[in-house]
Amino acid sequence: MLAFTQTEKNQSPALQTLPSPTLGEGEVIIQIKAAALNHRDVFISKGMYATIKYPVVFGSDAAGLVEGREVILNPGLFWGENPGFSGPDFQILGMPRAGTFAEYTALPAQYVHDKPTHLSWIEAAALPLAGVTAYRALFTRAGLKTGERVLITGIGGGVALFALQFATAIGAEVWASSGSDEKIAKAIKLGAAGGVNYRQTDWYKNPALNPGFDVVIDGAGGESFGYLLRLAKPGGRIASYGGTLGVVPNFSPQILFWKQLQILGSTMGSEQDFAEMLALVNQHQIRPVVDSVFALKDADKAFQRMEAGEQFGKICLEMG
């Protein structure tokens, strides 16, 4: 089969012909129809994780066929028994296990779910990893409720956009932040009540953000994260699913304890999170935002687009 792969560190990822996957006990083989990129794929291609096992077949997200059944894959495998955090066996499809940027992949049958019927192959492929990450951060961790005000930072990324769509679907009031006015305008078209450009001086003092937020969803960290504590209402919950801007240098314990905030780390999601996320998407007929679609043979161009960081929505791959 064809697969987008990296056989050793520092080697450029490339399309290669590999043997089709062999099946372990209880596993099924999936013919991939479409896949989608995550930052994780780029990080792996650059050797940025401590323990990368080669050869890598990239890709966590996909939709496809199992003996004629239209399916979507849950890429979060072997979460473990504690719903509060993933156990030692947890892994994400696409390293060490061969991933979805290929004609076929194999998975234990319980990680294969019915594809939402309102979604195209591409839309379905766009959903899994970012969707479950947004769901867990927003609901399982931060406990967002109808009518609450939620701020979603860095709108345009996959997780942030699903958080926007999910929060809007349940009737929360969503605000978005971005470094791009164009992305904020798009977020408002998707249902956001408003937005703020964090490139403006003292953006966190913008009166439009008053009276603050019940919930904040952030994937950036850095200095801006410190300001999120100011923007939270008393009793507010701030869920963090990433830290691309690194260490927070201005974290105030005074604001934390005085407003009795909750700062909640969140990553990926459990089997239950995934099932609940799919149910929400089906119930509200939510359609993932697709930024762009590349053929599998042009996967390198998809990686370049993700590195450029200008996407609004998911970057997808179409097979065969």
Next chain:
Amino acid sequence: MLAFTQTEKNQSPALQTLPSPTLGEGEVIIQIKAAALNHRDVFISKGMYATIKYPVVFGSDAAGLVEGREVILNPGLFWGENPGFSGPDFQILGMPRAGTFAEYTALPAQYVHDKPTHLSWIEAAALPLAGVTAYRALFTRAGLKTGERVLITGIGGGVALFALQFATAIGAEVWASSGSDEKIAKAIKLGAAGGVNYRQTDWYKNPALNPGFDVVIDGAGGESFGYLLRLAKPGGRIASYGGTLGVVPNFSPQILFWKQLQILGSTMGSEQDFAEMLALVNQHQIRPVVDSVFALKDADKAFQRMEAGEQFGKICLEMG
């Protein structure tokens, strides 16, 4: 009546004769038998809060008599309807309302509770504010359970010592940190399994702290707080009730989301927290640790002892 008071900013607190309190609707008058200091009293005496109303009668903690009934006072007034955080009417006895460093004080009757019978006047007076703060941080917020490992920082302070005693009482494994080996030794006598001196280089790498903590209780903030994230187990809860060391410059979102930690701000406690704390103290016959006892007329010496920061346990006042 005699009261320890400050009539305007920058004036030295002093013992003065004031009119006895007048009773509002539903209030009772309490004859104070003993009282106890909190950092709050020192902060008020230095004008460190934004809105101080003069004259101040200091004191949040007390035990005393209401028409012959032996009582202990809940100093956290008008918490409000949301158990998650205190509402706009919340106030702490001892400013703006006249406090307990006096022969008499007045309170709405629902804030007067039966004094635990196993406690002396002094011990009972030592309990309220620090006790309810420790209880809320440890149980209501961090949800500590029997058998879990908990790290309590800055052992010697009132809240930290109650957290140690409460956690030990329910069968948690308690570790303590301090800048003083002597205080650590005292903590071990009180039931701690061990301790670590944070003045040692790389104290947070001490193998004795492995395999980390389910719960951490901190009142300091600062750079050490950043290390607490490393010391938490996956799924760990870190409750913060203070920030005497100020802003945290090294807060890592990567550790936060990867271990799916919860960072929980906590301050004082609700009426329910107070009632549950009293029940725990009665059930386990817990006796507050008393550092020292001063006569009301020597209250200035009690303030000096608190400012020196060398106490281990509560600094108390005995009335006439």
